[in-house]
Amino acid sequence: MTVPASAADDEPHDLPEGAPGPLATQLPDELTDFITHCVPLTGFAAFDLHATGTARLYLDTARRQVGEDRFAAFWTAWKRALAEGHGPEALTPTHREVARALIYLWYTGAWPRLAPAAHADLRRESANTEFVPAPSAYVEGLVWRTFHGHPAGAKPPGFGTWAVRPPDPPGVAELRDRLGLADVPYRTGLAGEVPPEDIPAHLLPGQRLSRAVPPSAVPTAAAAPEATGTPEAPVTPEAPAAPEAPATPEEGTS
Amino acid sequence: MTETVSAEGAARRRYDAIIVGGGWAGSVLAKRLGAQGWQVLVLEAGNGGTETWPGYLDSLSTFHSAVAKVPNAAYRPNKAAPSPNVLDLAPVRDPQAGEPEFTANGYFVQDGQLPYGTDYLRELGGAAMHWLGAVPRMLPDDFATRSTYSYGLDWPLTAEDLQPWYAEAEGELGVAGHAQEQKELGVVTDPAYEYPMHHIPQSYIDQYCDHRLGDAVIDDTVAQLPYALRTFGLPQARNSTPNPAYRAPYRIQGAVGLPNYGERCVGNASCVPICPVQAKSHPLRLQAAWPPSVTLATRCVVTRVRATSTGTVTGVEYRTYTDPASPVSRSYLAEADVVVLAAHAIENARLLLFSGLANTSGQVGRNLMDHPTLLNWALAPEAGGPVGPFRGPGHTSGWEVFRGGPGRRARAPFRIEIGNWGWGWATGAPMSNVATALGIGGDKDGNVRPDGVFGPELRRLLGSSIGRQLQLQIAVEQSADPGNRVTIDPARYRDAMGNPRPILTYNLDEHVRTGLFAARLVAQKIFQRLGATDYTDHAPHDGVPPLGHFVHTVDEQTLDLAYSGAGHGAGTHIMGTDPKSSVVNADQRTHDHPNLYAIGCGSMPSIGTSNPTLTMMALALRSAAQIHRDLAAARRPVTVRPAAEPANPEKEKVTA
Numbered sequence A: 001m002t003v004p005a006s007a008a009d010d011e012p013h014d015l016p017e018g019a020p021g022p023l024a025t026q027l028p029d030e031l032t033d034f035i036t037h038c039v040p041l042t043g044f045a046a047f048d049l050h051a052t053g054t055a056r057l058y059l060d061t062a063r064r065q066v067g068e069d070r071f072a073a074f075w076t077a078w079k080r081a082l083a084e085g086h087g088p089e090a091l092t093p094t095h096r097e098v099a100r101a102l103i104y105l106w107y108t109g110a111w112p113r114l115a116p117a118a119h120a121d122l123r124r125e126s127a128n129t130e131f132v133p134a135p136s137a138y139v140e141g142l143v144w145r146t147f148h149g150h151p152a153g154a155k156p157p158g159f160g161t162w163a164v165r166p167p168d169p170p171g172v173a174e175l176r177d178r179l180g181l182a183d184v185p186y187r188t189g190l191a192g193e194v195p196p197e198d199i200p201a202h203l204l205p206g207q208r209l210s211r212a213v214p215p216s217a218v219p220t221a222a223a224a225p226e227a228t229g230t231p232e233a234p235v236t237p238e239a240p241a242a243p244e245a246p247a248t249p250e251e252g253t254s
Numbered sequence B: 001m002t003e004t005v006s007a008e009g010a011a012r013r014r015y016d017a018i019i020v021g022g023g024w025a026g027s028v029l030a031k032r033l034g035a036q037g038w039q040v041l042v043l044e045a046g047n048g049g050t051e052t053w054p055g056y057l058d059s060l061s062t063f064h065s066a067v068a069k070v071p072n073a074a075y076r077p078n079k080a081a082p083s084p085n086v087l088d089l090a091p092v093r094d095p096q097a098g099e100p101e102f103t104a105n106g107y108f109v110q111d112g113q114l115p116y117g118t119d120y121l122r123e124l125g126g127a128a129m130h131w132l133g134a135v136p137r138m139l140p141d142d143f144a145t146r147s148t149y150s151y152g153l154d155w156p157l158t159a160e161d162l163q164p165w166y167a168e169a170e171g172e173l174g175v176a177g178h179a180q181e182q183k184e185l186g187v188v189t190d191p192a193y194e195y196p197m198h199h200i201p202q203s204y205i206d207q208y209c210d211h212r213l214g215d216a217v218i219d220d221t222v223a224q225l226p227y228a229l230r231t232f233g234l235p236q237a238r239n240s241t242p243n244p245a246y247r248a249p250y251r252i253q254g255a256v257g258l259p260n261y262g263e264r265c266v267g268n269a270s271c272v273p274i275c276p277v278q279a280k281s282h283p284l285r286l287q288a289a290w291p292p293s294v295t296l297a298t299r300c301v302v303t304r305v306r307a308t309s310t311g312t313v314t315g316v317e318y319r320t321y322t323d324p325a326s327p328v329s330r331s332y333l334a335e336a337d338v339v340v341l342a343a344h345a346i347e348n349a350r351l352l353l354f355s356g357l358a359n360t361s362g363q364v365g366r367n368l369m370d371h372p373t374l375l376n377w378a379l380a381p382e383a384g385g386p387v388g389p390f391r392g393p394g395h396t397s398g399w400e401v402f403r404g405g406p407g408r409r410a411r412a413p414f415r416i417e418i419g420n421w422g423w424g425w426a427t428g429a430p431m432s433n434v435a436t437a438l439g440i441g442g443d444k445d446g447n448v449r450p451d452g453v454f455g456p457e458l459r460r461l462l463g464s465s466i467g468r469q470l471q472l473q474i475a476v477e478q479s480a481d482p483g484n485r486v487t488i489d490p491a492r493y494r495d496a497m498g499n500p501r502p503i504l505t506y507n508l509d510e511h512v513r514t515g516l517f518a519a520r521l522v523a524q525k526i527f528q529r530l531g532a533t534d535y536t537d538h539a540p541h542d543g544v545p546p547l548g549h550f551v552h553t554v555d556e557q558t559l560d561l562a563y564s565g566a567g568h569g570a571g572t573h574i575m576g577t578d579p580k581s582s583v584v585n586a587d588q589r590t591h592d593h594p595n596l597y598a599i600g601c602g603s604m605p606s607i608g609t610s611n612p613t614l615t616m617m618a619l620a621l622r623s624a625a626q627i628h629r630d631l632a633a634a635r636r637p638v639t640v641r642p643a644a645e646p647a648n649p650e651k652e653k654v655t656a
Helices: A022-026 A029-042 A046-052 A055-066 A068-083 A093-108 A116-121 A135-139 A172-179 B024-035 B053-064 B145-149 B159-173 B179-185 B204-213 B283-288 B345-355 B431-438 B455-467 B510-530 B613-634
Strands: B014-020 B040-043 B089-091 B102-104 B217-220 B225-228 B231-233 B294-297 B300-307 B313-320 B331-341 B373-379 B395-399 B414-419 B469-476 B485-487 B503-505 B549-554 B557-562 B596-598
Touching: A029 A046, A029 A055, A029 A068, A029 A093, A029 B455, A046 A055, A055 A068, A055 A093, A055 A135, A068 A093, A093 A116, A093 B431, A135 B053, A172 B455, B014 B024, B014 B313, B014 B613, B024 B040, B024 B159, B024 B283, B024 B294, B024 B613, B040 B331, B159 B613, B179 B231, B204 B231, B204 B395, B204 B414, B204 B510, B217 B510, B300 B331, B300 B345, B331 B345, B331 B613, B345 B485, B373 B510, B373 B557, B414 B510, B431 B455, B455 B469, B469 B510, B510 B549, B510 B557
Parallel strands: B014 B040, B014 B331, B040 B294, B331 B596
Antiparallel strands: B089 B102, B217 B225, B231 B395, B300 B313, B313 B331, B373 B469, B395 B414, B414 B469, B485 B503, B549 B557
16 A cells, blocks of 8 residues: 655644644545545544544435535535635535535434425435434534533443533634634624624524424524523624625536 | 243243233232242233343444434334334424314324323333333322312322332332432431432532522412422432442342443433433343243233133233234233233223223223423523533432422422433434524525534534523323323224224313413523523414414413423323222222232322332332232132131231
8 A cells, every 4th residue: 555645744743633634645535535624614623523433424425415416516616615715605505505414414423404495406316304324423423522422322421420510612713723724704694703602593493393303304493582681682694695606617506 | 031932832821920011010020929939921012132232232223323312212113012102293284273283193093182292112121111210209298189189089098108119119120319308308208218329410400500599489470389499319210329328238230131231320311212331220120030930922912801701800812923014913812810911001001991891980091191291491691601411311300399289289280300411302402403503404485594603613602502501391290180091993993913002082181281381480480590591482383383282371371381291101090999980909900800900100090290110110019919919818728617817917908
C-alpha cells in the first residue's frame, strides 16, 4: 500500500481539530473528502466523525436516498460554497434540505422525512419516511454529545453519574476555533446567531400529536409559550433574504 | 433453570396448578408454589428467547433500530399472540363536535369517547420486560376512597393487611429504596423496615428542582388547599448497592443468561423499553429460580378455561403455533386442580368472557383503569446552566403531597414525577430537537423552510435547548367506573389465531378530568417558581388534536388538556366481599368457581397514584399462600372418625 506523502505529515501539531490529519491519507479518497466537508456541516471534528465508524454507511445511505448524480451535484455545490467562503446560505433550497438530512443522519443515526417540495424536486423513488439504516447508527448519533449525554440504551456512563451536573456546552466561537472553521454564518433565514438564553420557538419541537409521528415530522413549538418569569423576545426569522437563487451552474438538479 | 416443553409435552400430564401468563404475577406465583413442591404448568402465549443472552441482544438491537422508541419497540410483532401498541392510535383531523377524536387500528377495537392509550406485551416476562421499575407502595387512604372521600371503590383489604406482603414483594423484585423517607410518607409502618438495596441516587434534575424550590408552598386552586413541596426518592426495582441493614444478606441478581453482569445500574437511561444490562428487575430472574416442579411452555395461547356443570374448573384449552406471522395451530388441553389467570387485566377479562365464567356479578371486564398521565415540559433558564436530561433511570424523585388527603374530594389525586429524560415523551426529543433546529421537513405548505442552524451553531443551540429540558409527568388516579370496560364480539372481531380481540370502551369522568386540570395548574406554578419557560401545549395543531385531547372547564377557566396512557391496565375483575358486585375475593379467587383464580392488577378496586406492579406482586404472594392451603386441604387424608381437633389454624384469616 502506498501512502502518498502529504504536507500534513510534517507539522501535525499545527493542525486544527477539524483537519483530516495524516490518518486520512490512508483512507479512500472519497471517504476522507466526505468527512472533511461534513465537519462544517456537523460542527464535530474529523476525529469524532471517523470514530463513529459510520461514515461509509452514511455516505452510501445519502447517495441511495438522494440519487447518485443528485448527491454528487449537492456535494459539488457544498464544496464550492466552502471554497468561496460561504456557509449553508449559499445552497439552493433543495440542496439545503439535503444538507439538513445529512446532518440529521450524523446527529441521530436516522434518515429523516424531507420537505415534500425537496422530495419531489429530487424525484426520489423511495418513500419519504424516517428510518434507521443500522442499529449501530443510532448508537453513534452525535446529538447526545451536544449536551454531554449518551444515547439512551448504549454507552452508559456508570452508576450515579446522573447525579452530577454536566459541563456547559462549548460556545460557537470556541467550536469554530477548535475545528478550524471559517467565521461565516452557519445558519439560514435567521438574522443573527441564536442567543442560547432566548431560543425562538420555531427552532424548538412542539407537542407530538401521537407516538406514531417520527421525530423529523414533529411540528415546531407554539409561538408564544404560556406566561412565565422569562421575558419573551424571540429572534424573528429573516424574510427570504437568504439567497434562494442557484449559486452554481451545477444546480440543474434542484 | 426451569424446563421448557412443547405444547404437546405440556398436555401429557395433569398438574396441581396451571398458571396462564409468564409475567410478574405468574412468575412469582409459580416460584412460590413450585418451592412448596406443587407441580405447576406455566403457559405463555408469546415468544421466549430473551432468557438467553443472544436473544436479549436481539431485542436490544431491535430497539436501537426503531424510529419510534415506544415501550414495545424492542420486541417483534407476533400475530398469533398480538400485543396492543401505542402506535395503533391516530388522531382525527377536524373531528366533529362530540365525536371521538381518534382512531384505533391494532389489536384493540376501541369504541369509547377517549382513547385507551396503554399497551402491554405478550412475550415471556410480559409487560415487565418494558416496565420502568417504579415500585411505590399505595397510601393507606387509597384503599378506602369511597368511605373516606365519596368516590371510587373500597378494598376488602387495608394497607396494614398488605404490609408484610409488600415487604415480601420488595424482596422478590429486588427494590432499592430509602426506607426512612417511605416511613415519613406513611406507606411503610414497620419502624425497623429496610429495603434490600440502598436507594438509587437522586438525579441532578431532582437536586436542581429541590434546591430552587426548597419547601415552596403551591396553592392548588381546584382543591383550594396549599401544598408544601418536598421531593421523595422513588423506590425502584433496580440494582444499586446491597443494604447491610436488610433483614437477611441480600445477593444481587443481574442478567439472566450472562453471569456477573448487570449487577448495578450503569445509567443506560433506557429502562423503558429495555435495560441493556438487566440491572432493572424482570420476571425472567424469578423464572431462573423456578424449581424443577415448574414446567414452562411458550407459544401456548390459552383460548378457554374449562369448567364442569357444578362450577369447578378442570383445566384450559390452548393452541400453539410455529410461525408467528401466519399462525396455523391445533388445540390442546391441560388439566389441573387449580387454574390461575395471570395474563394481564385485559387478557384475563377476555379469557373469562370467552369462557363464560365468573361473571355472576356482571362485572367481568368492567372498571377498566389506567393512570391518565399529563405531560408538562419547560426549558430551565440558561443562567442556571444545564440540568443534564436523558441520564439515569426515567425518574428518581417525585412530589407526593398531591396524592392523598382531603383534596381528593374535589379532584382526583396525582403524583408528580420529575422526569429525567427531557422532553422525550412529550415531543420526541432529542431527535425532534435536531429536526426543528435544522428546519428539516418543510413548512406548512411542504416547502423547504428558510430558517435553520447548522454546524457549530447547531451544536451550540442543541447543547442549550436539549441540555435545559425539564418534564413533569403527572399520573392521575382513575377510579373504578363500570362504564369503562372490556367486551368481546367473537362474531366480528377475532385475531389471526381466532381468539376474540378485546373491545375497549373508555372515558374519563369529571373527577379525573378535574384532577388533570388541577395537575396542569400546579405544574405551571412549579415551572414559574423555577423561572423555567413553559412550552406545554395540548391544543389542536392545524386542526389535529393530540391523542387524549379534551377541553375542560373549572370555575370559568377553560383548558385544552391531553393525557397519555401509563401502561397501568387494571380493574377488570375487581375484588370485593359481595359476589353480586365483585368478581374475586380478597384472595383473588373467583366468587363463582372454587378453584379458579384471576390475579393481577385486574383485581384492584382502585389503584391510587402508585405504579401498580408492587401492589399486584403483594397480592400475588398473598394468593400463593392461599392456593397452597387450597391444594394442601384437597390432599388431606380423609378423616375416618370424627376428631375433636380444632379447625385449621391457617384458615382463620377472614377475607375482610
